Amino acid sequence: MKSTIKIALAGNPNSGKSTLFNVLTGLNQKVANFPGITVDKKTGSCFFVRKSDDQKISAHIIDLPGTYSLYPKTPDERVPFQVLCDPADEDYPDAVIIVADASNLKRSLFLCSQVIDLKIPAVLALNMMDLVRSMGIEIDLAKLSDKLGIPIIPTNALKKEGIDVLKQTVASLEPKPVKDFIQIHDYSPCVLSGIRETVKVKSNYAAFQVANNLEFLSTFHINPGSKEKIRSLIREFAFDAYDMQTKETLERYRVINEIVKECVVHKALATKKKITEKVDNLLTHRVFGYIFFLLILFTIFQTVFSWSSIPMAWIQDSFNLLSEYILQSMPPGIFTDLLVNGILAGLSGIIVFVPQIASLFFFIALLEDTGYMARVSFLMDRLMRPFGLNGKSVLPLVSGVACAIPAIMSTRTISNTKERFITIFVTPLISCSARIPVFTLLISLIIPNRFVFGFLNLQGIVLMSLYMIGFVAALGSALVLKLLLKNKEKSHFILEMPVYRMPRWSNIVLTILEKVKIFLFDAGKVIVAISIILWFLSSYGPSGTMQKLETKYAHLEQTQQNLSDKRAEKLENSFAGRIGKSIEPAIRPLGFDWKIGIALITSFAAREVFVGTMSTIYSVGDETKGQSTVHDKMLAEINQDTGKAQYSAATGFSLMIFYVFALQCMSTVAVVYRETKSWKTPIAQILYMSGMAYLFSLLVFQLLK
Amino acid sequence: MVDAKQMANKALTTLSDLKPGEEAVVDSFCNEDVSLKLMEMGLVPGERISVERIAPFGDPIAVWVSGYLLSMRKESAASVIVVDRKKKEQL
Numbered sequence: 001m002k003s004t005i006k007i008a009l010a011g012n013p014n015s016g017k018s019t020l021f022n023v024l025t026g027l028n029q030k031v032a033n034f035p036g037i038t039v040d041k042k043t044g045s046c047f048f049v050r051k052s053d054d055q056k057i058s059a060h061i062i063d064l065p066g067t068y069s070l071y072p073k074t075p076d077e078r079v080p081f082q083v084l085c086d087p088a089d090e091d092y093p094d095a096v097i098i099v100a101d102a103s104n105l106k107r108s109l110f111l112c113s114q115v116i117d118l119k120i121p122a123v124l125a126l127n128m129m130d131l132v133r134s135m136g137i138e139i140d141l142a143k144l145s146d147k148l149g150i151p152i153i154p155t156n157a158l159k160k161e162g163i164d165v166l167k168q169t170v171a172s173l174e175p176k177p178v179k180d181f182i183q184i185h186d187y188s189p190c191v192l193s194g195i196r197e198t199v200k201v202k203s204n205y206a207a208f209q210v211a212n213n214l215e216f217l218s219t220f221h222i223n224p225g226s227k228e229k230i231r232s233l234i235r236e237f238a239f240d241a242y243d244m245q246t247k248e249t250l251e252r253y254r255v256i257n258e259i260v261k262e263c264v265v266h267k268a269l270a271t272k273k274k275i276t277e278k279v280d281n282l283l284t285h286r287v288f289g290y291i292f293f294l295l296i297l298f299t300i301f302q303t304v305f306s307w308s309s310i311p312m313a314w315i316q317d318s319f320n321l322l323s324e325y326i327l328q329s330m331p332p333g334i335f336t337d338l339l340v341n342g343i344l345a346g347l348s349g350i351i352v353f354v355p356q357i358a359s360l361f362f363f364i365a366l367l368e369d370t371g372y373m374a375r376v377s378f379l380m381d382r383l384m385r386p387f388g389l390n391g392k393s394v395l396p397l398v399s400g401v402a403c404a405i406p407a408i409m410s411t412r413t414i415s416n417t418k419e420r421f422i423t424i425f426v427t428p429l430i431s432c433s434a435r436i437p438v439f440t441l442l443i444s445l446i447i448p449n450r451f452v453f454g455f456l457n458l459q460g461i462v463l464m465s466l467y468m469i470g471f472v473a474a475l476g477s478a479l480v481l482k483l484l485l486k487n488k489e490k491s492h493f494i495l496e497m498p499v500y501r502m503p504r505w506s507n508i509v510l511t512i513l514e515k516v517k518i519f520l521f522d523a524g525k526v527i528v529a530i531s532i533i534l535w536f537l538s539s540y541g542p543s544g545t546m547q548k549l550e551t552k553y554a555h556l557e558q559t560q561q562n563l564s565d566k567r568a569e570k571l572e573n574s575f576a577g578r579i580g581k582s583i584e585p586a587i588r589p590l591g592f593d594w595k596i597g598i599a600l601i602t603s604f605a606a607r608e609v610f611v612g613t614m615s616t617i618y619s620v621g622d623e624t625k626g627q628s629t630v631h632d633k634m635l636a637e638i639n640q641d642t643g644k645a646q647y648s649a650a651t652g653f654s655l656m657i658f659y660v661f662a663l664q665c666m667s668t669v670a671v672v673y674r675e676t677k678s679w680k681t682p683i684a685q686i687l688y689m690s691g692m693a694y695l696f697s698l699l700v701f702q703l704l705k
Numbered sequence: 706m707v708d709a710k711q712m713a714n715k716a717l718t719t720l721s722d723l724k725p726g727e728e729a730v731v732d733s734f735c736n737e738d739v740s741l742k743l744m745e746m747g748l749v750p751g752e753r754i755s756v757e758r759i760a761p762f763g764d765p766i767a768v769w770v771s772g773y774l775l776s777m778r779k780e781s782a783a784s785v786i787v788v789d790r791k792k793k794e795q796l
Contacts, residue, residue, distance in 0.1 A: 069745040106771045107747040245741055253749040276774070277757070286761030378776050382762040391765070490738045492781060493765055494746065497774040 005048075006060045006091065007170060010080055010115055011099030012108055013066030014498045016127040019157040019507070020099055021063040024167075043091075048171035057171050062091050068107065070114045070209060071245065074415045081213060084118055085206045088221035095173050096122040097166070102132045102139060102154075103499075105264065109148075109256045110249075113181040116150060117205035121173040124152045125166055137266055144263040149178040158504065182251045184208050187244055194233040198226045208248075212241045276499045280375065289379050300363045300401075301464050302457070304436075308355035315355075319348035338535060345615045346531025350524045353608065356440075357433045358512050360402045365511040367398075371498045381493050387475050388482025390414055391493050393423040397474065400430035401467070402515070404668045408675055418487035422478050424675060425685060428668050429474040431467045431660060434607040438659045439466055441611055444631055446652035470660050473692070530602050531612050537576035538598075545573045590658065590694070591651035591701035600658075607664045650704035654697045661693035716792035720754070720768065721782035728755040729787035736784030739777075747771045748785065 011017040025044025042063040047056050064080045072078040083091045096115055100108030115122055124145075132139060145152040151169050155162035185192055185204045188211070195207040199222050210220070214230060233239070283289055323340045330336045367373050373395055381391025389397075392414050399407035407427050414420040431439070443459050450458045540546065553566045571577050572594075579601060580594030587597055599613040614634060634647055663669070663686050672682040723729055731752045734740035747770045748754065757767045757774055767776040 071741070071745070073742060104771070104773045107773065110745060110747070242737060242741070246744070249741065249744045250749060253744070253747070253752075257751075280758065280767075284758060284760065284767075289761065374776075378760055378765060378767065381778065382760060382764045492739055492742065493776070493778045494739070494742055494781065495776050496746075497767055497776055499774075 003055070004058045004060065005094040005171075006062065008062045008064055008083060008091070008093035008096045009099060010064050010084070010096055010111065011066060012068055012101065012104070012111060014496065015066065015099045015101045015104075015108065016157050017066060017099040018063065019504070020097075020125060020127075020155065020163075021061065022507075022510075023157045023160055023163055025061055046167075048167045050171040051168050052172060059170070062093065067111065069111060072213065074413055081209065082220065084115065084120065085201065085209050086220050087200055087202055093120060094175075095170055096120050097170060098122055098124045098150075100124055100126050102126045102128045103135065105132075105139070106253070106256055106260055109259070110252055112148070113252050113256065114205070116148060116178060116181045117184060117203060119178060119203040119205075121175050122150045123166065123169050123173065124148065124150055125155045125162070126152055127155055127157065129154045130156070137264060140263045140265070144259065147259045147263065148181075180204075182248065182255060184248065187247060188237060188239050191233050191237050191239045195230055198229050208244070211239055212245060276371075279500050280497075283372065283375050284379055289375075293376060293379065296363075296367070298464070300360070301467065302460050303363075304356055304359045306457070306460075307359050311355040312352050315352045316348065319344060319352075337539070338532070341539075342532045342535030343528065345535075346528045346612045347524075348615070350520065350528070350608070350612070353433070353437050354516055354520070356436050357402070358516050360433050361512050361515045362508065364399060364402050365508045366503055368395075369501075369503045369508060371500045373398075374495060374497045377493075377495055378497060385491075387478040388419060388422045388485075389478055390416065390419045390423070390491065392495065393419065396423050396427050397430055397471075400427045400432060402433050404428045404430070404432050404665065405671050406515075408668070408671050411675070416487075416489055416491040418482075418485055418489065419491055421485070421676070421681070422481045424672060425481060425681065426474040426477045428663050428665070428672075428685065428689065429470050429477060429661070431470040432607075432665075434665065435466075435659055437608045437611045438603075439463055439656060441614070441631060441634070442647075442652050442656050445634055445647045446649050466656060466660055469657070473661065477688075530606075530609050534576060534598075534602060534613055537579070538571055538574050541570070541574040541578070546570065549573060589701065590697040591648075591654045591705065596651075596655065604664050604666075606666065607659060607662075610659070648705075650701050653704055654701035657700045658693045658697040661689055661696055663689035716789050717786055718789050718792070719783050720756075720785035720787050721766070721779045723756045723787070723789070725756050725758050728753065728790045730754070730790065732786045732788050734784055735786055739781045739784055743777070743781065743785065746775055747773075748775070754787070 009017050009021055021042065021044065024046050026046070044061050044063070046059055046061065048059050049056055062083065064083060065077065067077045067080050069077075070081050070084065072081050083089055083093070084096070086092060098108075098112045098115055100112060102108075112122075112124060126139075126141070129139075141152050141154065151173075153162050153166045153169055155166055157163070187208065191211055192204050192207045195201070195210055196204070199207075199210060201207050201210060210222075211230065211234060214227065214234070283292055323344055326336065326340055326344070330339075367376075376394050376398070377391035379391075380394045384391060384393055393411070395413075396407040396411050399410060404427050407430075408424050411420050411423045411427070414423060440463075443462050447459050447462050452458055452461070549566065549570055572581075576598050577594060580597035583597045583601070584592075584594045587600065592600070595614075599610045602613045603610040618634065618637075637647060669682045669686065672685060673679060676682075717732060718729070719735075720729070720731075731748055731750050731754060733750055734743070748768075752771060755769045757769050759766045760776075763779065765776050765778045766782055767774050768782075769775075
C-alpha cells in the first residue's frame with residue numbers, strides 16, 4: 001500500500017459518522033442529531049500505523065454526507081455516489097470506512113452491501129453496541145464479518161473506544177477480491193459489460209449505478225460520446241431503472257435478512273426504546289406538543305435577551321474605557337481619530353453581539369443534538385403543507401432565526417425542488433441574529449424597559465412581535481409562491497425520528513465556537529472595513545467646501561457652541577452627509593433623515609453595520625468622544641424641523657419594520673446564488689424584500705406619525 | 706396491483722388505515738413514486754411493522770420498522786399494502 005491513502009467515511013444519517021470524523025481528524029465539525037446535517041463534503045487528515053511493518057501512513061479522510069442508499073434522491077446524496085463510483089474523481093478513496101448504527105443493523109447493512117459491491121476495500125465500524133446490548137440483543141461479529149467479507153470493528157467514537165484498532169485495520173487493508181453481495185451482473189449482462197467497456201469503472205455494481213444515474217452524471221468523468229453509447233445500450237436492452245432498482249433493493253434485503261437471522265440473537269424480548277416512546281407521548285401530543293414548541297421559542301427569546309444583557313454591558317464599558325485611555329495617552333491627530341472613531345467603534349459594534357449570537361446558537365444546537373428537531377418537523381409537516389412547505393422546512397426556518405446562511409444550506413435535505421425553492425426564498429424573511437443589534441438599539445430607544453404582569457419584559461415582547469411579523473411574512477410569501485409556481489413533482493416527507501439522547505456538550509460547544517468565529521471573522525471583516533470607509537467618508541468632504549467651513553469657523557470665537565456647530569456642519573458637508581442627503585427625499589416619507597440614509601446604504605452589505613454606522617456618525621458629530629454610547633447619543637438627537645426627539649415612536653417602528661423585511665446581507669445573496677446556481681433567485685429576492693420593506697415602513701410611519 | 710376483493714380475502718389493508726399500536730406485515734406497494742425510497746429505508750415486503758403514533762391533524766404517521774422510528778405522510782402510507790395481523794387471525 002502507498003504511504004498516503006485516501007479514505008472515505010460513509011454511513012446513514014445519525015450513525016455517529018461525524019463524531020467519528022471529529023475523533024479521527026480532530027477538526028472542528030458540526031455533529032447533529034438531525035438527519036442530513038452533514039451536507040458538505042468535509043475533509044481532514046490523520047496518521048495510521050500499519051501493523052505488519054510499523055510504517056506510518058498519512059491518511060486523507062473525506063466525510064461523505066449521510067445517506068441511506070447510493071441512489072441520489074436529494075442534492076447532497078449525489079456526493080457519495082459521485083465519490084465512490086467514479087475512479088477519476090479526485091476524492092475516489094483507497095478504502096472506505098462504513099459507519100453503522102448497530103441498533104439499526106438491517107438498514108445500515110443496506111448501504112454497507114452497496115459499498116461492498118463497489119469493490120473498494122472497506123471496514124465496517126459498528127457504533128452503539130452498548131445500546132444494542134442493553135436491549136437484550138447479541139450480534140455475532142465474527143460470523144457477520146465472515147458473511148460480509150469485510151472486517152468489523154466495534155467503536156464508540158464519543159468514548160474514543162475502538163479507534164486505534166480501526167486505524168490499524170484500515171492501514172492494513174489489502175485490495176483483495178471480495179465476493180459479490182448480490183449477483184448484479186446477472187441483472188443485465190449486456191448493458192453492464194457494455195458500460196464497463198465504455199467508461200472506466202471498477203466493478204459491475206458501479207456500472208449498474210452509472211446505468212441508473214445516467215442523467216445525474218454532470219460531474220462524472222465521462223465524455224458525451226460514451227454517454228450517448230450507454231443511452232443506446234439502455235434502449236437496446238430495455239434497461240428499466242425502476243425495475244432494476246426494485247429488484248436490487250429486494251434482493252439486498254433478502255440476503256441481509258438471512259444474514260441477520262444467523263448472526264443476531266434476541267436474548268430478551270426486544271424493548272422498543274421505551275424512553276423515546278414516553279417522551280414522544282408528551283412532545284408530539286396534539287395540544288401539549290405545540291404548547292411545548294411555543295414555550296421553547298418563547299424561552300429562547302426571553303433568555304437570549306436577559307442572559308446577554310450583562311456581558312454586553314461589560315463589553316460596552318470596556319470599549320468606552322479603552323477609547324478614553326487611547327484619547328488621553330496618544331497625541332491627537334488623524335491616526336488617533338481613525339483608531340478610536342473608525343476601528344474601535346466598528347469593533348465594539350461587532351463584539352458586543354457575541355453574547356446574543358452564542359446563546360441563540362446554544363439553543364439551536366441543543367434542539368438538534370437531542371433529536372427534538374425531527375419531532376418539530378413531524379408536528380409541523382401538516383401545518384406547513386398548505387404554504388407549499390415541508391416539515392423539513394421547519395429546521396431552515398428556525399435556524400434562520402440564528403443565521404440565514406447555514407439555514408439556506410440545510411434546505412438540501414428537501415427532495416422536492418419547489419418546496420426547496422420556496423424554503424430558500426422565504427428563509428431570509430425570518431429575523432436572523434444580525435437584526436438583533438438593530439432591533440435592540442431601536443427598541444431601547446422607544447420602548448421603556450418595564451415589566452408587564454410582573455414578569456414579562458415589555459422590550460422582550462416587542463422583540464418577539466418583530467420576529468412574528470417576519471415569520472408571518474415568510475409564510476404569506478410562501479403561500480403566494482406556491483400559487484404562482486407550477487410543479488408536477490410529487491412531494492414527500494420521509495424522515496427518520498432518531499432516539500432522544502443526552503446532548504453531547506462538547507459538540508454543542510464546538511458548534512457555538514464555530515458560529516461565533518464565522519460571525520466575528522466573516523461578518524466582522526466586512527463590518528470593520530465598512531467602519532473605516534465610513535470614518536473616512538464622514539471625516540472628509542469635497543476639498544473646496546471643507547476649506548470654506550474651516551475659514552468660516554476660524555474667524556469665530558472658540559466657544560463650546562461654535563465647536564459643536566462646526567462638527568455638525570462638517571458632517572453634513574462630508575461625503576457621507578452628501579450621499580445621505582441625496583437619498584433623503586426618497587426616504588423622508590418613511591420618517592428617515594439623511595443620517596439614517598447613510599446607515600441604510602452601508603448596511604446593505606450586512607444589517608448589523610447599521611449600529612456601527614450610527615456609532616461612527618454620532619461619535620464624529622459629538623464632543624464627548626467615546627464616552628457615551630450610541631444609544632444615549634441617538635436618544636438626545638433632536639429633529640430640527642419639529643424640535644422633538646428625532647427617534648420618535650413612528651420613526652423607530654418604521655425603521656424596525658424596514659429591517660424586518662429588507663434583504664441586507666451580501667452573504668445571503670451569495671449563498672442563495674450558490675444553492676440555486678443562478679442569479680435569478682437572489683435578484684428576485686432583493687427586489688421583493690426591498691419593495692416590501694419600503695412599502696410597509698411607509699405605511700407604518702404614515703399611520704403612526 | 707391488488708383489487709378490492711383480493712384485499713378483503715387476504716386481510717390486506719393499507720398502512721394508512723392502521724391505528725396506533727396496530728401491527729402488520731408489509732405485502733406490496735401500489736404506487737411507484739415512493740416505493741423505492743421506502744424500501745431503501747427498510748420497509749420491504751415481509752417486514753413486520755407497527756404504527757407508533759399519528760401526528761396531530763392526522764398526518765404524518767410514525768412507524769416502527771426494524772428497530773427504528775420512521776415518519777411519512779399518510780399519502781405515502783396509503784401506497785403500502787400490508788397484511789393486518791389481527792384480521793388475519795380472525796380469518
